[in-house]
Amino acid sequence: MNKLALGIDIGGTNIKLGLVSREGGLTEFDQTATPKSDPELSVAIIAGIAEEFLESAGENFDSIAGVGIGFPGSIDRLDGKVRAAPNLSGWGGIALGNLFAERIGQEVFIDNDANLAALAEFKWGAGKGLDPLVLFTLGTGVGGGIILNGEIFHGAWGGAAEIGHQTIDFNGRVCKCGNRGCIEAYVGTKGVAARTWELLREDKGSLLWELMGGEFDSLDARLVGVAAKDGDPTALIVAGEITRALGVAAANMINVLNPASVLLAGGMTEWGEELLLKPVIREARHRALKSHFRSCKIALATAGIKAGVLGAAALVFRQ
Ligand SMILES: [Zn+2]
Incomplete structure (x- = not known):
């Protein structure tokens, strides 16, 4: 044993x-x-x-x-x-x-x-014993997992929990899956870079230029996080949009599943509580049904890599 x-x-x-x-x-x-x-x-x-x-x-x-x-x-x-x-x-x-x-x-x-x-996370981490549990993985793409009745929820053949391809804007940005306005199109690496470049065209003084050091492919969520923590206005706009989008997605999950926990995992969690978690919670509070929001723990995952x-x-x- x-x-x-x-x-x-x-x-x-x-x-x-x-x-x-x-x-x-x-x-x-x-x-x-x-x-x-x-x-x-x-x-x-x-x-x-x-x-x-x-x-x-x-x-x-x-x-x-x-x-x-x-x-x-x-x-x-x-x-x-x-x-x-x-x-x-x-x-x-x-x-x-x-x-x-x-x-x-x-x-x-x-x-x-x-x-x-x-x-x-459900067994040993930030969502220990909190059932149902929804976890967002925030990396190159946006993925996820759902624990229901103590087990991984798989759907009909195993394709459940593609929560990164939930639509948050039906007229929105085109996603690689072909749909418009998926949360991944805003929070995934490509979406973050695309939106940041839109703003950088009008902001030649942004700290992001210095952080990129001429390597323009290096612009990603990690750099945006670094610049935002330094108070860079463009990075703060992007971070604000990302956390609003995530708050909307979290609220959707909260209303649909009445989860005991919604967790954020993946590289973007390096942004930390102030820049990522608290704004997501604030947005989810505005959006979700009050009774559902109150009984749900929204937190950063702890297991890391x-x-x-x-x-x-x-x-x-x-x-
Ligand atoms: Zn999609």
């Missing part, structure tokens, strides 16, 4: 591995570059990396409670195959769980990384 679970978080850039106790303690953690081979070879390489990781911790596949995997894409729960993986080209249609299980000789548990981040590993391990302990 005291066995550790191995959590593997496969990302577009890095693979993270961790050994996690039943209480959510992370005893070993490591990360390495994601192999750029075809999926079948990549699975073999990742299995090898996992084996070495276990060995160095004095464990092996038989000594642990099980293996959980987080994957950056949607997995069809009807046939176990990867349906789409925007950040890992060529992985569509691959039966990832089966391939991995064959390699290591035991069953593996697999789910979408944002779903697992939500599960990690280890969320995927923790969530993958949590998946093992739920079985």
Whole structure:
């Protein structure tokens, strides 16, 4: 019963591995570059990396409670195959769980990384025991996970919780999904950069010019956050629009699901309480039904870059 679970978080850039106790303690953690081979070879390489990781911790596949995997894409729960993986080209249609299980000789548990981040927060993090729980992941795109009745809510085949593609302005900016006015079109990396450039054309004195240092591709939410904290007017306008958009999206979730918790996770949480969390709460308070808003904890997630590993391990302990 005291066995550790191995959590593997496969990302577009890095693979993270961790050994996690039943209480959510992370005893070993490591990360390495994601192999750029075809999926079948990549699975073999990742299995090898996992084996070495276990060995160095004095464990092996038989000594642990099980293996959980987080994957950056949607997995069809009807046939176990990867349906789409925007950040890992060529992985569509691959039966990832089966391939991995064959390699290591035991069953593996697999789910979408944002779903697992939500599960990690529900089990051990900022939303511990708060059910239902909605988590927004704020990164290159905007994703999410929903915990309902103590379990990841998957929808009909596994595609639930695409909360970044909820419309917040039906005449709005075109999103990469083809719709107009998705929250991702404002809060995702491309949307943030596009809006900031609109304003920078009229603001040659912005601190952002200095922060970019001539590397104009570097303009992203992180730089906007740095400039906003310094009081830069353009960055503050962009940050204000982003947090209003997020507050609207949070209010939508609050009214639809009556959640006990709405959490914000991902790179943008580096903005912190003053610049991100408090303005989102303020906007959500204006928008959501009062009774629903009052009973919902809106907070920053706490698991950080280890969320995927923790969530993958949590998946093992739920079985
Ligand atoms: Zn969209």
